[in-house]
Amino acid sequence: MSSQTYPGGVVIANPYPVDQVKIIQAPLPNKVVLPLQQRIGEEAKSCIKVGDRVLTGQVIAQTEDQFCVPIHASISGIVTAIDKQAIPHKSGLKSTCISIESDGQDEWIKTQGCGSDFLHCDRQTIIDYIQHSGIVGLGGAGFPSHAKLNKAIDCHTLIINGTECEPGVMCDDALMQYHPREVIRGVEILLHITGAQQAIIAIEKDKQEAYQSLLMFNHNDRISLTQLPTKYTSGAEKLLIKTLLDVEIPSGGFAADKGILCQNVSSVKAIFDAVIDQRPLVSRIVTITGDALTPINVEVRLGTSFEQVINLTDVNNQAHDYRMGGMMMGVDIETTQMPICKITNCIFVNNKTLKQPAKECIRCNTCNTVCPIGLLPQQLYWHAKSENIEKCTDYHLSDCIECACCSYVCPSNIDLVSYFSFAKALDKKQTADQERIDIARDRFEFREYRLDRNKEERSKMMAEKKQALKEKMAKDKEQGLEQTDKIAQAMARVKKTKEDNA
Amino acid sequence: MHSTGLNTNQIMRQVIYALALGVSASYIFFGWGIVIQILLGVVSALVIEATFVAMRGRPVLESISDGSAVLTAVLLAISIPSIAPWWIIVVGVAFAIIFGKQLYGGLGSNPFNPAMLGYAFLLISYPLQMTTWPVDFSAFSQAINIIFNALSFDGLSGATRLDEVKIGLSLGNNLASIQVHSISQAWINAGFLVGGIYLLARKVIFWHIPMAFISGIVVMALLVLIFDSQTHLPVQNHLMLGGTMLGAFFIATDPISASTTPKGRLIYGFLIGVLIVVIRNYGGYPDGIAFAVLLMNMTVPLIDQYTQPKVFGRS
Secondary structure, rough: OOOOOOOOOOOOOOOOOOOOOOOEEEEOEEEEEOOOOOOOOOOEEEEOOOOOOOOOEEEEEEOOOOOOOOOOOOEEEEEEEEEEEEOOOOOOHHHHHEEEOOOOOEEEEEOOOOOOHHHHHHHHHHHHHHHHOOEEOOOOOOOOOOHHHOOOOOEEEEEEEEEOOOOOHHHHHHHHHOOOHHHHHHHHHHHHOOOEEEEEEEEEOHHHHHHHHHHHOOOOOEEEEEEEEEEOOOOHHHHHHHHHHHHOOOOOOOOOHEEEEEEEHHHHHHHHHHHOOOOOEEEEEEEEOOOOOEEEEEEOOOOHHHHHHHHHOOOOOOOOEEEEEEOOOOEOOOOOOOOOOOOOOOEEEOOOOOOOOOOOOOOOOHHHHHOOOOHHHHHHHHHHOOOOHHHHHOOOOHHHHOOOOOHHOOOOOOOOHHHHHHHHHHHHHHHHHHHHHHHHHHHHHHHHHHHHHHHOOOHHHHHHHHHHHHHHHHHHHHHHEEEEEHHHHHHHHHHHHHHHOO | OOOOOOOOHHHHHHHHHHHHHHHHHHHHEEEEEHHHHHHHHHHHHHHHHHHHHHHHHOOOHHHHHOOHHHHHHHHHHHHOOOOOHHHHHHHHHHHHOOOOOOOHOOOOOOOHHHHHHHHHHHHHHHHHHOOOEEOOEEOOHHHHHHHOOOOOOOOEEEOOOHHHHHHHHOOOOOOHOOOOHHHHHHHHHHHHHHHHHHHHOOOOOOOOHHHHHHHHHHHHHHHHHHHOOOOOOHHHHHHHOOHHHHHHHHHOOOOOOOOOHHHHHHHHHHHHHHHHHHHHHOOOOOOHHHHHHHHHHHHHHHHHOOOOOOOOOOO
16 A cells, blocks of 8 residues: 655644543533534524423434434433524634433434444435434534535545544544444445445554554454554545545545545444444544643533533633644634534643734745645735735635644744635635626626617517508508599499489 | 744844854954944844834834844845945945835835845945955954044955956956965855754755755856856855855845745745856956845746645646
């Protein structure tokens, strides 16, 4: 197997390492808050009312959009509210959420699945189970797994992403160490669905225990394990494909176009749970780390508040900075009164520090040397700062994966990637505005054209009518003459008769 | 979370420290002049920078502490004759900082290398003062007297070796009859070379520009030698005379005014080297680093435009 690496990326050791990675089971929460807005797609509509009793795993909201997945109750209990609440999203906006008060029973609803004999289920049925179990990419992107599977239904290679390259995050590592059987079985399900010839599980070299435990449970010769050098961004889908298969997915293209399907290792385990254990996705493993506490991994029900999860470890009493997601691509957050979502892989709790102000860019080019995509971040920064979207496009802004390597190494401490996401948003807005303007102009032009056309048609019609009238009049005149003739003849006849009689 | 690498202020400081060897070599051969010039330059740079930053309504302390004004002043002070009158460095630094940097928007926005802009301004405006070089060691009191009181001492000043070569050749002399070597300049160049290697090792600068710069000089010098070995300097003299090593490792590598792409930096450095030899051999000035750098500064946007690296997923 070729291990073609790519230039760029940064090597960062786990800033808050632990002696042994463990998973703690969080106690059942008293209350969960489940947002109706998923990472991608339209907002789901709730199909329960305030006051209803719901069971664990029961669908409480769904959409008709085939792209989206339904939302399940993560505990059994009473629906206490359906209202707008803070959700973990970088916009900081509130979103409609369903709140459920636990009854402490954790009574599960019976759901459908294949059981351990999944080979007898056809692929579309399994994909439907995966969709109805609410499985999305748990690595952070939140892309619905069934949609990805539908797109890559006849792929030849399956890549299972267990790189977990974001420094500090340990939840996939923990999952691979403690659930290797489920992961391998999950991969077999995916092999069955897609008919792929091979599946490659990619793990970074610093996760030896995870590698060993998967190796021990893997008896399938279509599944192989590959260890990759520990380097941040190695887990980015397109870069991972390049590293493993030496295939470069074109800009704007998808892995599926090349017959490749990537799935996060946690999603694979969730697929196992859904298809074989017949359990929808109602919990996930979250890493709680930072310098203000002892890092832990917790398996927690979705919708549990950040605060409650953080308090499961020995967090100190100082003022904290919070961040969700990875150290590099995560988002700083102000409050911990937010629910754990499917994509919440990690929460950082650090002692509050003063942020170093940014200095001017001296075009030192360090950012360029770490960009895994080969962009020129300092040029992009220059153009993004002056909101010159056209120039940003020239420098391939849309190819930026926002990995934040450039921000990480910048000697002037410039948060380059935030400029890029801003410029992308601006580009989107400008494109939308331009589209609206184009539509309005087209409409106006068509109206003008229509008015002109009507006018022309009318004048043509008038002319035709006039002509017809003229012709008719001429004809009438002729006819009139004939008529006068006839009258004259009749008169003559009358006269003649009168004379004859006389 | 941020990388533990050097920050912008530390980068500037590293460059200043790396100049120490070359400056020491200059001190050993020519005495106190260079030290006084550097002090004069730094003090005036700080005053001018502070004044202009304050006028622009920007945080003064932050600007002064970033080390960029000091670096400009030190580079200019090293580039001019160490026995030039005191106002030369003051005027030069003022021009460099005001017209070379602040009017463009301060640190990071200047298209030209400020030190070289100051140098070119001085060379054109005050050719006499700018071409009177020390030829021997001057003691502290002598240096003070020369710089502040415009006193001249016999045997202390004269033309540089490159100057002498140019004059000798223009008088129709054969190169063989002209002294083309200079121990002092070779040592000073060696000092800057070592300082440059230190910067490379500390990853303050990348190898592209210095390598291309020196290659440009070597290739062009060899090329002109093919046509005429009688009136052109041998390659090693090009490398060890004048400001070659200072230019290769400290001037052309100024990231702000240099090309930013890897390929672009090779082109940029190489063409500076070529231009230096062209100016030395065919131009009106004995040395051409400042003009070569400024000319290439102008081409940076063009070079950058056409040397964008390959982007992942694009052909």
